[in-house]
Structures are given as structure tokens and as C-alpha cells.
Amino acid sequence: MLTAAIESSQDAISLFSIASNLLAKGNEASKLAEGISLLERSAAQNYSPALFELANFYENGLHVKRDLDKAINLYEQAAKQGHVDSQYNLGVLYLRLSPDTDKATYWFKQAASQQDVDAEYNLALLYDSRDPKTADQAKAAHWYALAAQHGHKDAQFDLGVRYLKGVGQKLDQTQAAHWFMKAAEQHDPAAAFNLGLMYEDGQGVEQSIDKAVYWYREAARQGEPGAQYNLGVKYLLGEGVAQDQKKGMEWILKAADGNNPAAQHTVGFMYDQGIDLPKDDAMALYWYRQAAEQGYTDAQLSLASMFAQGQGVEIDLEEAISWFRKAAESNDPIAQFNLGTYMAHGVGTARDLPAAAYWLSLSAQQGYEHAVANRDYVLQLLTDSERDEVDRRLQNAALNTQHQDNQASIQ
Numbered sequence: 385m386l387t388a389a390i391e392s393s394q395d396a397i398s399l400f401s402i403a404s405n406l407l408a409k410g411n412e413a414s415k416l417a418e419g420i421s422l423l424e425r426s427a428a429q430n431y432s433p434a435l436f437e438l439a440n441f442y443e444n445g446l447h448v449k450r451d452l453d454k455a456i457n458l459y460e461q462a463a464k465q466g467h468v469d470s471q472y473n474l475g476v477l478y479l480r481l482s483p484d485t486d487k488a489t490y491w492f493k494q495a496a497s498q499q500d501v502d503a504e505y506n507l508a509l510l511y512d513s514r515d516p517k518t519a520d521q522a523k524a525a526h527w528y529a530l531a532a533q534h535g536h537k538d539a540q541f542d543l544g545v546r547y548l549k550g551v552g553q554k555l556d557q558t559q560a561a562h563w564f565m566k567a568a569e570q571h572d573p574a575a576a577f578n579l580g581l582m583y584e585d586g587q588g589v590e591q592s593i594d595k596a597v598y599w600y601r602e603a604a605r606q607g608e609p610g611a612q613y614n615l616g617v618k619y620l621l622g623e624g625v626a627q628d629q630k631k632g633m634e635w636i637l638k639a640a641d642g643n644n645p646a647a648q649h650t651v652g653f654m655y656d657q658g659i660d661l662p663k664d665d666a667m668a669l670y671w672y673r674q675a676a677e678q679g680y681t682d683a684q685l686s687l688a689s690m691f692a693q694g695q696g697v698e699i700d701l702e703e704a705i706s707w708f709r710k711a712a713e714s715n716d717p718i719a720q721f722n723l724g725t726y727m728a729h730g731v732g733t734a735r736d737l738p739a740a741a742y743w744l745s746l747s748a749q750q751g752y753e754h755a756v757a758n759r760d761y762v763l764q765l766l767t768d769s770e771r772d773e774v775d776r777r778l779q780n781a782a783l784n785t786q787h788q789d790n791q792a793s794i795q
Contacts, residue, residue, distance in 0.1 A: 665696025701732025
């Protein structure tokens with residue numbers, strides 16, 4: 385019996401080897417068909433590498449017609465023998481298709497028990513989800529740490545973020561910098577960018593503008609728009625590098641092309657004012673809009689001002705008010721002042737004194753001096769019930785702002 389088993393095992397191995405060679409060459413249909421046939425014969429002997437390879441073909445429709453049920457069946461046969469890649473792929477498939485988080489978790493754990501780092505990371509993500517069925521921050525922390533310790537770049541980055549924001553881990557900037565460094569050393573551009581920010585601000589590391597610039601450059605070269613923008617600013621100002629207007633503009637323009645809203649607003653401002661770029665209202669309008677549509681408040685305010693003043697475009701007060709409102713809702717005091725003033729006079733919008741008082745009050749609360757007199761004037765025109773309603777809106781606005789501030793660090 386033992387001899388027969390050994391011979392069977394050797395036969396499966398040799399069949400698999402021949403099949404792999406035929407499929408690797410993979411151009412002639414006859415060789416492909418023969419390779420698949422030999423692979424199926426090897427898999428029929430329960431040889432786990434053959435089961436895995438055949439399952440992979442069925443999963444992806446490679447050399448055979450795509451059949452996910454067959455793929456799962458073959459993966460499971462191999463996974464039950466301890467084939468780690470099959471265990472991992474099963475976890476992914478159960479998440480993607482059903483999703484069946486119980487089965488996905490089971491198979492990821494089987495793979496993780498063999499130190500499969502991708503399985504460890506996926507377990508962290510499962511436990512870090514908002515799904516009440518799987519959410520468990522303590523388990524998420526365990527698997528993030530394990531995957532990070534085993535060198536998973538994304539886990540190292542995520543662990544750094546968790547330490548930086550105090551999410552699922554005790555807030556620890558030193559640990560955050562440590563894990564960002566680990567990920568950055570594996571050429572993770574976001575980690576390198578975060579590391580640059582931490583060196584610039586002295587968070588979790590000794591402040592060093594030279595090291596900040598070093599990591600900005602590493603991230604910028606890998607296409608991280610935020611780092612490109614910061615590096616460009618450093619060149620323009622000569623901070624940590626020799627001042628170089630040309631290099632500064634090159635990096636800022638790359639960041640703008642990479643959809644970084646701060647860079648887009650800066651380019652718009654340069655065209656608007658004719659600083660470092662020729663004055664061009666059309667280009668200013670274009671770049672302000674790119675940033676404004678991403679919710680960048682300064683750009684929304686600038687865009688609103690251009691429409692209100694007819695700079696590079698016909699005066700369009702409705703469009704101006706729309707952008708002032710967006711910026712005002714982001715708590716910009718100048719936008720709140722302008723929106724309130726327009727509403728008070730009924731310019732570009734229906735006259736609405738209670739709404740005007742509300743926006744002018746928010747602006748005044750932030751210390752915008754021009755808003756105080758306008759607010760006081762409008763409040764005098766309101767009835768007692770209207771003033772009460774304005775007070776209620778202001779109280780709700782204060783509560784909402786506090787809630788957003790509390791949530792900001794865990795998004």
C-alpha cells in the first residue's frame with residue numbers, strides 16, 4: 385500500500401511538471417489542451433499544487449472556461465491539505481462573491497497560521513470594518529501588528545496611521561513614525577510623505593527640515609502629489625534646499641496635474657495674481673475650479689469672488705453664491721460674511737434676513753470684524769421669533785462643529 389502511494393505521488397508530481405512546461409510555452413492549442421489534461425490528471429490524484437493551479441485557471445478563465453464553483457471546489461481540496469495560497473485565495477473569493485465573512489475569516493486564519501502576511505493583513509481589515517458581524521478593534525490591532533512585523537507594507541502604513549490618530553491603538557507619535565519609516569523604506573509613497581510631515585513638525589521624531597525634504601523628495605519621485613506640492617513650496621521658499629523657482633514650479637505643477645487641491649489652488653492664485661506665472665484669468669478660473677470641486681475651501685472662495693466680480697468671466701451672482709455657500713458650510717468666515725451680506729440685500733438670491741443673520745453671526749463668532757456691524761444691523765430687523773430661530777440654528781451649528789471635530793481624527 386505504501387509503495388503504491390509513493391508511486392502515485394511521484395506520478396502526480398511528474399504529471400504536474402510536464403503540464404507546467406506545456407502550459408508555460410502556451411502558444412499551440414494542442415500543447416495547451418495536453419497541458420490541461422495532464423494537470424487535471426495530477427489534480428485528480430489530490431496533488432495540492434495541481435489543484436491550486438487548476439483552480440486558479442478556472443477562477444480567471446485562463447486556458448479553460450471561467451467557472452468559480454469549480455475554482456472554489458479545487459481550492460478547498462488543496463486548502464484542506466494545508467496549501468497556503470489556496471487558503472488565502474479562498475478567503476478572497478468568499479469575500480468577493482458572497483460575501484461570506486465567516487468562511488473568509490476561517491480560511492484567512494488558516495493561511496495566517498502559516499504566517500501568510502497577506503492573510504494577516506486581510507484579517508486586520510475584516511476586524512477593522514464597520515460591519516458589526518466582524519468589527520473588533522482589539523483583533524484588528526493584533527493582526528495589523530502581526531502583518532506589520534512580518535513586513536507587510538500596507539499594514540505598516542495603516543498601523544502608523546492608527547498610532548498617529550489613536551485609533552485602535554494608544555496615540556503614540558513615536559510608534560507612528562517608526563511604522564511609517566518601515567513602510568517608507570519599502571517605497572510606500574504615502575508613508576514617505578507622512579514621515580516628511582512628521583519631521584517638518586517634529587511629531588514623534590526630532591524636528592529636521594533636511595529629513596523632511598528628503599522624505600518629501602522620496603515620495604514626490606514616486607508620484608505622491610501632496611509631497612510634490614510640499615517639495616515645490618520648499619524650493620520656492622528655499623527651506624531645506626537651495627532656492628530654485630524653476631524646480632519649485634515644476635513640482636507644484638506636477639502636484640496640480642496629480643489632482644492635489646492645495647497645488648491647484650496655488651497655481652490658480654499664481655495665474656490670478658501674475659506671481660511666478662503670467663497673469664491669466666482663464667487659467668486662474670480653471671485651476672480654482674479644479675480645487676473647488678474637491679471641496680478646497682480657499683479655492684471655493686476665490687472662484688466665488690471671480691464670478692461675483694466678473695473677473696475672467698461674466699458676472700454670475702447665482703454661481704458666486706453657490707460657491708460662497710459651499711465655503712461657508714466649511715466654516716470659512718469670509719464666505720459666511722459674503723453669503724450673509726448677499727442674503728441681507730437680496731442680491732443674486734431671494735432676500736432672507738434670518739438666514740443672513742445666521743451666516744453673519746457665524747462669521748462674527750470667528751472674529752471677522754466686518755461681520756459684526758452687519759450682523760447687528762440685520763438682527764434689529766428680525767422679529768422675536770425669527771431671532772429665536774437664528775439662536776437655535778447657531779446652537780445646532782456649534783453642536784455639529786464639535787461632533788465633526790471629535791470625528792476628524794478617526795476618519
